[in-house]
Amino acid sequence: MPPSFVAVLARLAWRLGGFVTNRHESCGQDTTMIGSSSLGSLHTLLRRHRGVLVLVLAAGGLSGLFSAAVVAVINRLLHPHDGQLVLLTAGFAGLVTGKVAANLLSQLWLVRFAQDAVMDVTMSLCRRIVGSSLRALERAGADEVFTTLTDDVGSVVWAAQCVPNLAMNGAMVAGCGVYLLWLSPGAFLGVAGITAAGAAGYYWLHRKSFSAIRASRDAKSRTFQQFRGLTSGVKELLMNAERARRFVERDVRDAMATLRRCNLTAFQHHLAGESWTQSLYYLLIGIILVVFPSFLALPPESLTGFVFAMLYLMNPVWSIIGSFPAVSRGRIALARIEALGMSLEANEADSKGMASSQPAAAPYPMIAMEGVTFAYEPTGDQQGFTLGPLDFVIRPGELVFIVGGNGSGKSTFVKLLTGLYRPDRGTVRIGGVPVTDENRAWYRQHFSAVFSDYHLFEGLHIADSHMADEVVQQYLNWLELEGKVTVADGRFSTVNLSQGQRRRLALLTAYLEDRPVYVFDEWAADQDPHYKGVFYNRLLPDLSARGKAIVVITHDDRYYHVGDRVVKLEDGRIVKTWSPRIVHAHLGGSESG
Incomplete structure (x- = not known):
């Protein structure tokens, strides 16, 4: 027929x-x-x-x-x-x-x-x-x-x-x-x-x-x-x-x-x-x-x-x-x-995305946002919101904290930075290469992120799962999850844990991806003081020492001195940028959390 x-x-x-x-x-x-x-x-x-x-x-x-x-x-x-x-x-x-x-x-x-x-x-x-x-x-x-x-x-x-x-x-x-x-x-x-x-x-x-x-x-x-x-x-x-x-x-x-x-x-x-x-x-x-x-x-x-x-x-x-x-x-x-x-x-x-037709992720790229603007259109009784124009640069090994009140545009900023949103105006560059619709999927492969509304998968879903099984115990020890979770064949033994422990497993997944740029959106918000200290004083400096660029959305001002820069957003604009390490050294502070 x-x-x-x-x-x-x-x-x-x-x-x-x-x-x-x-x-x-x-x-x-x-x-x-x-x-x-x-x-x-x-x-x-x-x-x-x-x-x-x-x-x-x-x-x-x-x-x-x-x-x-x-x-x-x-x-x-x-x-x-x-x-x-x-x-x-x-x-x-x-x-x-x-x-x-x-x-x-x-x-x-x-x-x-x-x-x-x-x-x-x-x-x-x-x-x-x-x-x-x-x-x-x-x-x-x-x-x-x-x-x-x-x-x-x-x-x-x-x-x-x-x-x-x-x-x-x-x-x-x-x-x-x-x-x-x-x-x-x-x-x-x-x-x-x-x-x-x-x-x-x-x-x-x-x-x-x-x-x-x-x-x-x-x-x-x-x-x-x-x-x-x-x-x-x-x-x-x-x-x-x-x-x-x-x-x-x-x-x-x-x-x-x-x-x-x-x-x-x-x-x-x-x-x-x-x-x-x-x-x-x-x-x-x-x-x-x-x-x-x-x-x-x-x-x-x-x-x-x-x-x-x-x-x-x-x-x-x-x-x-x-x-x-x-x-x-x-x-x-x-x-x-x-x-x-x-x-x-x-x-x-x-x-399947266009990443397969693009070159491998650059090992240590510099990412720059030039005059980037993004607007939410008004819907029903909700007013619109415009982020930008923004100029922002992050370099390999740099740790940047993004701060600001609720509704200041922090989460939207992260979505623009990671390529989840396309700018209405302006340009995002990686290693000097403009990010366009043709290479945006490839650009996203440079990031590992734990969003505030993250989803924790039972499987690690990374390319080298055997490598993950070998090194995962070290990370479980760092995150103090040994005895609670094991990993076999690239899968967690359980994800039925407390909210804070689940977030630590999400962090472990991001670590194992080993991408050039890391983004953490309010990761420490539901962690107790001890684990906050581990995150800010041990995990973030370790990533920075390995040449990773790191962007962290946070309200934990007592740890600002760990970062290279603090960028404050207000009403969708960058209103202030400063180096907390210089301020901390000038004040003679020794606060380490």
Whole structure:
């Protein structure tokens, strides 16, 4: 079966999902045209698995043709001619055997296709996420990304899985149609005309359900948001019964009620379309039995064949109709994926980032920010914020503390410095080389960072895991975690530790990465005085002595003298820079923490 036939089936199934631009009043959602990009993404998914998909379509189509042939043989067996009984019986047995075998193979290959597609889509999305812009992902929100990975992936695969079923059932309908045309061309045209009118009515009803399906997808994302609040904020809810009651009974209940309403609306429209089709189907059988004999000279064998074929086609017709909501949900899911900038058509090599095509990280680079500016646009009732213009330089072996009040721009500064954010204006240079969109992923590979909202992975995920196993015990001793955690095969034995101990494990991971530049965002904030002393008086000087450039966001002014410079931010601007070591020596201080 040629790949172009796969494309035709994909397009046909997608078109049947319905294009709508109307507003659905009951759910209050605007819908927009979903066009060629979503269609291309489905085609891409099918093309990636076209080997097994061709087998599924071939076996499914063959099963459908066998089914149509069985109808013809059964009808001839009901009106046998002399000498045909043995031949028809053998034909019946052979066709049934072929149908069962083809259907079995089709279902086995279909399950394989579905599982392969789930893995393919999920892995492609994960690669796209780690290759995407942090700012774009922040705008989308964690709840939207989570919904995409869990709900949308399943919807896309389910929609793609409908295509082979459509081929099998379509082949069955087409085969029976050819048989009915052979029985009586006039009666076939009458049946085709009534069927076309019924299909138009169903299409109109199905269009109305599409916007409700889209609204249901949005409501599910908001529901996930409330669930995340329930799990993340459980301590606050347990501490305040009134807050817990209001959150569950108002926020969670409202989200679930919206989801329920939109799902019911979509189901009601689909049920109306299905009821319309069933009513018209039985009306058609009645017309064949009562009206056709009065206007068409149909012999009893032909009349029986028409009625039997229509009854036999009920299951494939309902199956085709039942696939429309799944196809619609798949189209909406693909549109959501593409709205996040994670189109399935993207080349996987691009999704892995451009670091692989760039030279290795420079061993001891100087990093300079020249007139760098970054602005958060206003959203809702939140005002915008602008950082910069900033001029900043850090050299190998230098330790710089970044200080300032809440909202001064420290965390945004770190994201610009590490290449997670792209400056709106100005230039960042590394070793004199400007950082651009083409080499930003390579630039990020120069940094090891522990952010204030860090995530601790169970695996170390570093290139030389054997080296890590050999030296990790030394770092565990430094961080006083021996006896609590071990590392084997590049994985921590546990991460179920206190917040301070988890942060120390994150620091260990950064140490093992051995990058030229280290960034620590409020690392010592939840450490007791002893571990703060270890961090400032032992670990940071060790990194500096190894030629690492170090940027630390901190409020621990008693340790400023350890650094080479202190840079103070205020309202997004650098307002002061000084050398604490000179000040400390001038004052004759001996404070060491």
